[in-house]
Amino acid sequence: MLVIIEKYSAMLLGALGKTILLTLLSLIFAMVVGMIFALMNVGKNRVFNFIGTLYVDAVRGVPLIVLAYFIFFGVPQGIKSLGFQDFRLTALQAGTIALAMNCGAYMAEIIRAGIESVDKGQMEASRSLGLSYGKSMRKVVLPQAIRTMIPSIINQFIITLKDTSILSVIGFPELTNIGKTISGNTFKSLQTWAIVGIMYMIVIVTLSRVAKRIERRMNRGR
Amino acid sequence: MADKKIKVHVQNLKKSFGKLEVLKDISMDIEEGEVVVLLGPSGSGKSTFLRCLNQLETATAGTIVVDGQDVTDKHTDINKVRENIGMVFQHFNLFPHKTVLGNIMLAPVELKKMTKEQAAQTGMDLLKRVGMDAKADTYPSQISGGQKQRVAIARALAMNPDIMLFDEPTSALDPEMVGEVLAVMKKLAADGMTMVVVTHEMGFAREVADRIVFMDAGYIVEQGAPEEIIDHPKEERTIDFLNKVL
Numbered sequence: 101m102l103v104i105i106e107k108y109s110a111m112l113l114g115a116l117g118k119t120i121l122l123t124l125l126s127l128i129f130a131m132v133v134g135m136i137f138a139l140m141n142v143g144k145n146r147v148f149n150f151i152g153t154l155y156v157d158a159v160r161g162v163p164l165i166v167l168a169y170f171i172f173f174g175v176p177q178g179i180k181s182l183g184f185q186d187f188r189l190t191a192l193q194a195g196t197i198a199l200a201m202n203c204g205a206y207m208a209e210i211i212r213a214g215i216e217s218v219d220k221g222q223m224e225a226s227r228s229l230g231l232s233y234g235k236s237m238r239k240v241v242l243p244q245a246i247r248t249m250i251p252s253i254i255n256q257f258i259i260t261l262k263d264t265s266i267l268s269v270i271g272f273p274e275l276t277n278i279g280k281t282i283s284g285n286t287f288k289s290l291q292t293w294a295i296v297g298i299m300y301m302i303v304i305v306t307l308s309r310v311a312k313r314i315e316r317r318m319n320r321g322r
Numbered sequence: 323m324a325d326k327k328i329k330v331h332v333q334n335l336k337k338s339f340g341k342l343e344v345l346k347d348i349s350m351d352i353e354e355g356e357v358v359v360l361l362g363p364s365g366s367g368k369s370t371f372l373r374c375l376n377q378l379e380t381a382t383a384g385t386i387v388v389d390g391q392d393v394t395d396k397h398t399d400i401n402k403v404r405e406n407i408g409m410v411f412q413h414f415n416l417f418p419h420k421t422v423l424g425n426i427m428l429a430p431v432e433l434k435k436m437t438k439e440q441a442a443q444t445g446m447d448l449l450k451r452v453g454m455d456a457k458a459d460t461y462p463s464q465i466s467g468g469q470k471q472r473v474a475i476a477r478a479l480a481m482n483p484d485i486m487l488f489d490e491p492t493s494a495l496d497p498e499m500v501g502e503v504l505a506v507m508k509k510l511a512a513d514g515m516t517m518v519v520v521t522h523e524m525g526f527a528r529e530v531a532d533r534i535v536f537m538d539a540g541y542i543v544e545q546g547a548p549e550e551i552i553d554h555p556k557e558e559r560t561i562d563f564l565n566k567v568l
Contacts, residue, residue: 224378225415225474229429230405230481239432243419 101291108282115278116299122192122274123261126199130260133200134207139237141212152208159205164266168198172270191272199267203260210256214249215241247318254311258304265300275299327354329485329516330375335384337370344370346540348384354484357517359527361551362537363563368520371537372487375518376407388485405433408478412490414470416462416477423449423458426477435481448476452506468499472506486510488519524567528552536560 105112140152159167172194179187189197218241226236268277275296283292330352337345344367352358360368373379374386381394391403417425426445430436436444449455452472457465462473471491478486488507492500504526511517511530521527527534527548534551536543538559544551552568555561 219413219415221411221413221415222417225409225411225417225477226428227401228376228378228404228407228409229477230401230433231429232401235432239428240417244417247419 101295104282104286104288104291104295111278111282112275112295112299115273115275116303118272119261119264119274120303122195122199122264122267122272123257125192125196126203126260126264127257129196129200130203130207130256133204134211137204137208138211138215141208142215156205156208159201164198164202164263165269167202168195168267168270171198171201191267191270194270195264195267195272199260199263202263203256206256206259207253210249210252211245213252214245217248218244250318251311251315254307254314257311258307261304261307262300326356328352329354329356329389330518331385331387332375333385333387335371335374335386336382337367337374337379338382344540345374345382348540348542350535350542350545352516352518355514355516356532357511357515357519357530359531359534359548360518360520360537361522361527361534361563362543365539366537367540368537369489372489372518372520375485375487376404376409378409405429405481406483406485408475408481408483408486410471410474410478410486410488410491412493414462414467414474414494416470416474418462421459421461422454422465422473425462425473426480429477429481433481441480445476445480448479449473451479451509452476453502466499467495468502471495471499471503475503475506475510485516485518488517488521490520490522492521492523522567524552536563538563 137152137155140148141156143149162170172189172191175194176187176189215237222240222244223236226240227233231239264274265276268274268280271277279292279296283289286292328351330350332348332350335345335348336343346367348367348371360371362368370379374381375388375393377386377393377400384394386393388403389406391398393400393403416422417428420428423442423445426448427438427441430441430444431438435441446455446458449458452475454465454469454472454476457469457473462470465473475486475491491507492503495503500523504523507517507519507526508530519526519531529548531548533545534548535545536551536555536557536559543559544555544557551560552564555564
C-alpha cells in the first residue's frame with residue numbers, strides 16, 4: 101500500500117482534481133438546466149410543462165453510462181455525417197454534458213419540489229401587491245424554496261461526484277480511470293482500489309459535514 | 323352618496339372551477355369610500371368573488387371594471403391595477419424571509435415607486451398607523467397572529483391603494499386578537515378607504531359597513547344597510563344564516 105502511495109500519489113491526486121473539476125463543471129451547468137426545466141414545470145404553460153416533463157423523463161429513463169456513450173461517440177458521429185468533419189468532443193466536454201444533463205434532470209425535480217413546497221399564499225400575496233410572476237418568483241418564492249432545497253442539492257452534489265467514476269468508460273482520466281491504470285500496472289488491485297475508495301470517501305464525508313453545517317446555520321436564521 | 327364615483331363595477335360575473343360553478347351571476351357596483359361587507363355561509367362564493375376583483379381568480383364570464391380599467395380584458399396590465407388594490411388574507415401570507423419592515427418595503431422598492439430610504443420611511447409611517455413600528459426589525463415568525471395581520475394590512479397599504487380587499491382577516495386569529503385587527507380596519511374605513519370585507523364578525527359588519535351583501539350558492543340573495551339586513555332580513559336563506567351566527 102505504501103509503495104503505491106509513494107509512487108503514484110501525484111497521479112492519484114491529479115486524478116482526484118480532475119474528478120472534482122468534472123463534478124463542479126457539471127453541477128454549475130446542471131443548476132442552470134435544472135432551474136430552466138423546473139420553471140417550465142411549475143408554470144401554467146402546457147407546452148412548457150410538456151417539454152419539462154419530457155426532458156426529466158427522458159434523461160432519468162436512460163442510464164448515465166448509455167448517455168455518456170451516446171454523447172461521446174454517437175453525437176460527434178451524427179454531426180460529422182452532417183458535413184462537419186472537424187467536429188470532436190473531448191472526454192471532458194462529453195463527460196460534462198452527460199453529467200450536467202443527468203444531474204440537471206434530478207436538479208429540476210429538486211427545484212420543482214422546493215418551489216411547490218412554498219405555500220401558494222406567498223405567490224398570491226406578492227401578485228396582489230402588483231409584482232409580476234417573474235418578480236414574485238425571484239423575490240418571494242425562490243428565496244424560500246432554496247432553504248428547503250439545500251439538503252437535497254447537496255445530496256445530489258455527492259451523487260454527481262460519485263457518478264463521475266462512470267465516465268471512466270469514455271477515457272476521461274478521473275480517479276477511477278487512473279485507479280484502473282495503476283492496478284493494471286502494479287497488479288495490486290486490493291491496495292489500489294482501497295486507496296481510491298478512501299480518497300472518494302474523504303472528499304464526500306468532508307462535503308457532507310460542510311453541508312450539515314450550512315443546513316444548521318440556515319435553520320438558525322429562520 | 324348619489325354623486326359619488328363608482329370604484330368597482332361588476333357585471334354578470336360567473337366563475338367556475340372545472341364543473342363546479344361557484345359564482346353564478348353577480349352584478350354589483352361599489353362606490354368610492356364605501357365599505358361593503360360580504361356575508362354568507364361557507365361555500366357561498368364570497369371569497370371567490372373577492373379574489374376575482376383583483377384577478378387572483380380569472381373570471382369565467384362577465385366583466386369587472388376597477389377604477390375604469392376592465393380587469394377581465396386580457397390587454398389590461400393587471401399588475402398595474404393590482405397596485406391600486408390592497409389585499410389582506412386570512413392566513414396573513416407575510417413573507418417569512420423578510421423582516422416586518424422588509425415585508426412592507428418589497429413592493430414599493432421592486433416596482434420602483436420609491437428608493438429604499440423613502441420606502442423605509444413610508445414603511446415606518448404605515449407601521450405606526452397599525453401600531454407595529456416597535457417590531458419593524460423582527461421577523462414574522464416572532465410576532466403574534468394579530469400583529470401579523472396588522473403588518474399584513476400595512477403591507478397592503480404600501481402601494482397606496484384606494485381599494486382594500488379583506489378575505490376573512492380575523493378568522494385565523496385567537497379571539498383575544500380579533501379586536502386589534504378590527505380596530506385598524508375601522509380606522510381605515512373612517513379615513514374613507516373603499517373596502518370590501520368578507521367576515522363573520524357581525525359586530526364589525528353592523529358598526530362599520532355601509533352595505534351588507536348576503537350571498538348564497540353563488541348568487542347575491544339580498545343586500546342593504548346593516549340594520550336592514552341584520553335586523554330585518556327578508557329572504558328565507560338570510561334569516562336562516564343569521565339565526566345560526568347571531
